Amino acid sequence: MKKNTALYVGCGLLLFIVFCAIFAPLISPHDPYVQDLTNRTVPPFWYEKGSWVHPLGTDQLGRDYLSRLIYGARISLLIGLSVAVISGLIGTTMGMLAGYFGGRIDMIVSFMVTTRLSLPVILVALATVALVGGSLWVVIMVLGLLKWDRFAVVMRSATQQVRSMEYVSAAQSAGASTLRIMLTEVLPNVLPHLIVIATLEAASAILLEAALSFLGLGVQPPLPSWGLMISEAKSYMFFSFWLIAIPGTALALLIFSINLAGDGLHQLLTPGERA
């Protein structure tokens, strides 16, 4: 079997989306916020009425859809990255402490993970955004503070494995401090697992943001969040389904590429663990 097709395809697609997001001002044909009420819901170029002035058409307010799509990639990637970093920091700290020290600390961390898992994420996030007010940063903070559970679980068991290794005992007998052992001996050895979980969590955070924005309790207009674009196009779905299909496909492709890259990295970084 060809070995890392998944990694190449996933990373390639992901890099393309990242490229679009970074150079959005250069490659967007129009300003994503400028409305043109005389040119509303112009269909994409492959329709008879479409034109190359607006390759993916315009939305219900006459804004260029391709430009909004490109700028929307920025929001999704920002959400995925920030949430993975915040929840990764929290979860990794908790998991490594629990795995390294065991005993009472392990019990407390496990209890916190169990409690967190029993809370319905979407519901808690929706309620929080409704109370605090919706904005990009609120969504990032809420998801970051909610999604550390998988980091904690995986880092805990990975640390438990590494902890019994000889090089850890060697560092201990050489008189290294606990903090030093954690950072220089344990962390580099659990890093492969961390990276894989981070990709999965980034993908899941992007999906959650899209769902929150879709329900109107996430990123607020006029920001071109893909979930929000789908939500705004809902009342036009009968005649202009492409208004929903385009951002929806973009979302699915982004998640697909991240998952594929994650799977590929999993095979590359932790060989022989699972087929």
Place this chain on the structure above:
Amino acid sequence: MLAYITKRLGLAVLVALTVSILAFMLLYLSGDPALAIAGEGARQVDIDMVRKTYGFDQPIIVQFGNWLLKVVQGDLGQSIYFKTEVGTLIFTKLQTTMLLAVYSLAFALIISVPLGVLAAIYKNSWIDRLCLGVAVVGQAMPNFFFALILIMLFSITWRMLPVSGSGTWQHFVMPSIALGYYAAPAFMRLIRAGMIEVLSADYIRTARAKGLPTSSVVFKHALRNAIVPVVALAAVQLGFLLGGSVVIETIFALDGLGYLAYQSIIQKDFPVTQVIVLLLSVIYILLTLASDVANAWLDPRIRVA
């Protein structure tokens, strides 16, 4: 076994208590809950009235104590927006959501068991890759986007199913597919991995060697053993499906707990939101408790750990 159950039960109660504190504290995230409920630019008189109605003028410990005491006694409070008892409001909706969750789970299993088994039997063939493809698409597709595609196809183009509502069984078809499809990949991977492991076991070789037909080996001997971890996952997934019902029920205006939760959040009817958060958490806690106890009963090794 009894010691294990007692310990596990104690943990469940402790988690439930913590969750109830969190559900209660949810309101305080905004700083001043009275201000958040009254809305920005509300008059001071209105804010004071909200504060009094909700009891925000009392110390927070007293508020929590009163709330928990009532909830445990079965008095879930009054809905501000619907102007009825939260208990009666939730009870009818819970049935709808339970039905949806069970149908979704059934749909997830109906597609994931055969695909998982096929993928395992024809490991690394094009069938395996096709099944993997279905799983990967399922994981990448946002469920609300998938739900809208279903509406476009089944309701608008083919006019087979109603767009929204919850009167008949037809109303449950699209929500169950949209919700269940999302849960299927996890089952499929688990069944595939389990089947691959089981199929290489000695007793399968024995079964094959004594000349049993392949179908009998696969379904009677292998699947029966590979399905055990699926039961545990099903309990957990059922909990997630209940949580995920918020998005799907809202899209299809299916009159269940998720839609009610969404409405209560939009209307700032927080007594209802709190109770639903608590209820869904407690259901999840009970499901995992049941699954853990069942696993311990099936596998004595777990009891000792």
